[in-house]
Amino acid sequence: MATAVGKIKLTRSDLMGAFWRYIWLFQCGWNYERMQSVGYCYTILPILKKLHPDPEEFKKRFLGNLDFFNTNPVVGAPVILGGHIALEEAGASLETTEGFKVGLMGPLAGVGDTLVWGIYNSIIMSIGASMALGGSVLGPILAIVLVFFPYLGVRYWQFFWAYRQGTSLVASLGGGIIGRVTEFATLVGLTVIGGFAVSIVKLAVAWQPAITTTVAGKAATTTIAIQTQLDAILPLMLPVLVTALAYWLLKRGWSPIAVLGVLFAIGFIGGAIGFFG
Amino acid sequence: MNIVYAIVLAALAYYAWWDILGPTFTLAFRPLVSGFFAGLIVGDVRTGLLIGGTLELMALGVYTYGGATIPEYSVGAILGTYFGKTQGFAVGLALAIPAALLLTQVDVIQRTLNFVFVHRADTYAEAGDQKGFDRMMAWFSHMIWGFSRAIPVFLAVAFGQPIVQAITSFFNTYPWIDKGITVAGGVLPALGFAMLLKIMPVQKYPAFLLIGFVLFAYLKMPLVGIAIAAVAITLVYMSIKYRTAEA
Secondary structure (H helix, E strand, O other): OOOOOOOOOOOHHHHHHHHHHHHHHOOOOOEOOOEOHHHHHHHHHHHHHHHOOOHHHHHHHHHHOOOOEOOOOOOOHHHHHHHHHHHHHOOOOHHHHHHHHHHHHHHHHHHHHHHHHHHHHHHHHHHHHHHHHOOOOHHHHHHHHHHHHHHHHHHHHHHHHHHHHHHHHHHHHOOOHHHHHHHHHHHHHHHHHHHHHHHHOOOOEOOOOEEEEEEOOEEEEEEOOHHHHHHHHOOOHHHHHHHHHHHHHHHOOOOHHHHHHHHHHHHHHHHHOOOEO | OHHHHHHHHHHHHHHHHHHHHOOOOOOOOOHHHHHHHHHHHHOOHHHHHHHHHHHHHHHOOOOOHHHOOOOOHHHHHHHHHHHHHHHOHHHHHHHHHHHHHHHHHHHHHHHHHOHHHHHHHHHHHHHOOHHHHHHHHHHHOOHHHHHHHHHHHHHHHHHOHHHHHHHHHHHHHOHHHHHHHHHHHHHOHHHHHHHHHHOOOOOOOHHHHHHHHHHHHOOOOOHHHHHHHHHHHHHHHHHHHOHHHHO
16 A cells, blocks of 8 residues: 555545546446446546555556446445545555445445336336326426436435545544455455346357157157256356356456457357357 | 438437436436427427337336346437328337337447447556546547437438338348347356456355355345345354454
């Protein structure tokens, strides 16, 4: 840990600056490789710059915060950002802040997606849509109003709440807690990823070969549902295998673009010939 | 006049996606809202409301959970409103749905192409160049998302219904393209998770990964449940591990 870290204090305008960066561009540049990583890094970058005057440390943090990140952008992301800024200000190491992000993003993605998209939006949009179908312009206007104010308010509140919580947690427990927090967040993160990864990665065998046999002098055709057989051995076997393949290739030093090419080829060719579906 | 509509409606499609990527002020990527805006632009709010409302009810609860690809209903609502104004609601709706489905394939491709930004970002980070990175984010980071919607809307409005039908019949003639891209879209998130696992101590703590897998694959536990179980297991593990230190 660099010596100067933990001594520099953030002002309210630093925090507001980060908050507005989050508002304007948080998910821009979203891609399959690292998802929200560039938007996350964009949000936090002026904070990193201010807290790490040493150029080498700043570069390390800049690069470190470009790693894979994805969570719900409305309920979830502001909590992680606010908490991360507090940890950063308290002088946490890059490993700690990454462990914190990774540990929270999966669980908050689950909570946020259910609350925001699944419940809240479905209610306001179904009311808005039925009013619109009745010919009333109030339908979409009501939906917009019920998005604009609550979304902005809930994001602002989470961001500053998490920042205050993070600051007081570190202040009350002292610096020694950081190592434990890292370990805790890493282990929770690994457990969640074990389920999260296979819930998102989708691959199944669609091919059902037909085998014609002669039974007692009569031709009988049976189709074999390969996916059902695979499920009996290990559910979600193919998502596990493609994720393991990608992990193994990356470990062997393959570039992410090359791995992307391999995965695309498997999916596209397999889907095109009807083997996967 | 077509060209003016083509430009303004393309700008609406661009805005709709920047809105959900960034400020999320109006949720214009929902067909209810984009249909309404398109109705205001073409001067036929009623058609916009009907097309948008109909598509919204079809798409209720359909969101890009965890980065999954869904039918592009906002483009569907914009084109449906435009063609619905001149040719009637039924024609507009009949066009909106295939347009929304077609754009799903474009979405898989553009979500892949966006990796250029992370690689540019790595280069800026290695040079410690915050200004260059900020410039890329502000001006370019939303372009692939935006234009992947704006260009199809522009072409469809500028060249009219034949182009939409030509593209739809192309995909109907070659369904394997559609199937291939759909399956590839399901496989690609494996890379993101592999990148994440690479930075984590998987080999040191494989048991935790396995527990998470078992909870989802065999017990079909929702992610929130897995998270709570993860906290519990980690608390137990850590209290045993640090018992002597704390005694």
